[in-house]
Amino acid sequence: MRVLLPRLLHRLHRPWTAVLTAVVLLASGFTAVSASGAESGCRVDYTVNRWTGGYTAQIKVTNLGPALNGWRLNWTYAGDQQVTSAWNASVTQTGSSVVAVGSGWNGTLATGGAADFGLQGTWRSSDPAPVDFSLNGTPCGGDGTPPPTTPPTTPPPTTPPTTPPPTTPPGEDCGNAVICSDFEDQTGPAPSGAWQFTAPDCQGTGTAAVDTAVAHSGSRSLRVDGGTGYCNHAFVASTADLSSVGPVMHVRMWVRHTTALPAAHVTFVSLPDGSQAGRSLRVGGQNGALQWNRESDDATLPAQSPVGVALSRPLPTGSWQCLRFAIDTTAPGLDTWLGDEQIPGLHADGVPTQDIDQQWLARTTPPRPTALRLGWESYGTGDDTLWFDDVTVGSAPLGC
Numbered sequence: 001m002r003v004l005l006p007r008l009l010h011r012l013h014r015p016w017t018a019v020l021t022a023v024v025l026l027a028s029g030f031t032a033v034s035a036s037g038a039e040s041g042c043r044v045d046y047t048v049n050r051w052t053g054g055y056t057a058q059i060k061v062t063n064l065g066p067a068l069n070g071w072r073l074n075w076t077y078a079g080d081q082q083v084t085s086a087w088n089a090s091v092t093q094t095g096s097s098v099v100a101v102g103s104g105w106n107g108t109l110a111t112g113g114a115a116d117f118g119l120q121g122t123w124r125s126s127d128p129a130p131v132d133f134s135l136n137g138t139p140c141g142g143d144g145t146p147p148p149t150t151p152p153t154t155p156p157p158t159t160p161p162t163t164p165p166p167t168t169p170p171g172e173d174c175g176n177a178v179i180c181s182d183f184e185d186q187t188g189p190a191p192s193g194a195w196q197f198t199a200p201d202c203q204g205t206g207t208a209a210v211d212t213a214v215a216h217s218g219s220r221s222l223r224v225d226g227g228t229g230y231c232n233h234a235f236v237a238s239t240a241d242l243s244s245v246g247p248v249m250h251v252r253m254w255v256r257h258t259t260a261l262p263a264a265h266v267t268f269v270s271l272p273d274g275s276q277a278g279r280s281l282r283v284g285g286q287n288g289a290l291q292w293n294r295e296s297d298d299a300t301l302p303a304q305s306p307v308g309v310a311l312s313r314p315l316p317t318g319s320w321q322c323l324r325f326a327i328d329t330t331a332p333g334l335d336t337w338l339g340d341e342q343i344p345g346l347h348a349d350g351v352p353t354q355d356i357d358q359q360w361l362a363r364t365t366p367p368r369p370t371a372l373r374l375g376w377e378s379y380g381t382g383d384d385t386l387w388f389d390d391v392t393v394g395s396a397p398l399g400c
């Protein structure tokens with residue numbers, strides 16, 4: 001195994017390399033474009049995952065010129081793309097002109113050094129990949145001629161990406177969603193009907209109740225007062241059976257909490273998982289940032305390395321936050337959005353990535369969530385008061 005594993009990982013990575021060094025248009029919606037020239041001082045790999053009306057782009061800029069203390073990448077969109085959010089760089093768009101500026105940990109670029117960042121956007125009529133990149137004013141594509149069109153010699157990854165949510169919120173038309181709750185039908189403080197209090201393993205001082213003082217919509221939400229220590233957890237479970245939701249299960253909730261996520265591991269969403277013999281797929285926090293955790297083997301997404309944690313995000317306190325998940329039940333695909341940002345560290349796909357999903361993909365059986373529980377579970381230290389509202393689970397992508 002000591003020999004086979006690195007070989008396997010190398011093979012798994014190789015298709016990406018091929019995709020990133022050529023132009024390719026694929027039925028799955030991926031487009032990858034390179035613009036480079038040794039004399040021009042920079043190289044850009046621009047990889048797009050598009051769907052109707054929206055796209056994400058992962059961009060790698062490599063500095064082939066003198067070291068840069070502060071970098072700025074400019075390009076022009078030939079279509080009607082509009083950037084809506086970005087990560088690992090500050091991206092602003094004026095008309096069709098876009099500028100990305102590195103900062104903090106990726107603000108400098110040594111000769112031969114590269115920076116990676118990503119963005120999400122919308123488009124209506126067309127979204128061709130840009131070809132006129134320039135780094136600190138120096139064109140990356142030389143004379144601006146289109147990059148080579150040689151197809152890759154190695155096929156791209158066969159795992160389809162999970163479909164990101166639509167960029168137009170569907171409002172509260174829940175369509176065929178299996179869960180669609182604003183808690184307005186709850187009549188008393190004790191959860192009732194489609195929502196039932198549960199303390200799966202043991203019960204202490206944690207509580208959960210319908211709250212009429214704080215709400216994202218209407219006048220009711222679900223309030224959880226979770227205590228520190230394992231037995232002070234408390235959950236409210238939906239009575240809906242989610243075992244046939246899919247193949248990609250989409251979850252959206254609005255959550256508001258009080259205390260920043262602690263260093264210790266905590267959970268606030270627990271999904272009993274048929275592929276873990278009923279143990280849970282969990283969403284919570286560790287090291288101050290959001291994370292996924294698999295109860296059966298305690299794997300985390302992202303890995304809890306400093307790099308991995310930095311690729312996740314804290315859950316802001318004191319305001320309602322839109323949290324969305326896309327859980328592929330047929331392939332190793334998992335995605336997470338906080339507001340409109342797809343969180344890079346909370347993304348699993350078929351290709352192991354160090355600091356992100358390498359540990360997560362050690363288990364190849366896709367999850368099969370069967371139920372939804374909202375609440376609080378602390379395994380060491382960490383308490384919180386949280387509210388949940390406008391919770392939806394279905395087989396179709398969901399807006400905020």
Ligand code: CA
Nearest residue numbers: 182217218220
């Ligand atoms: Ca409500």
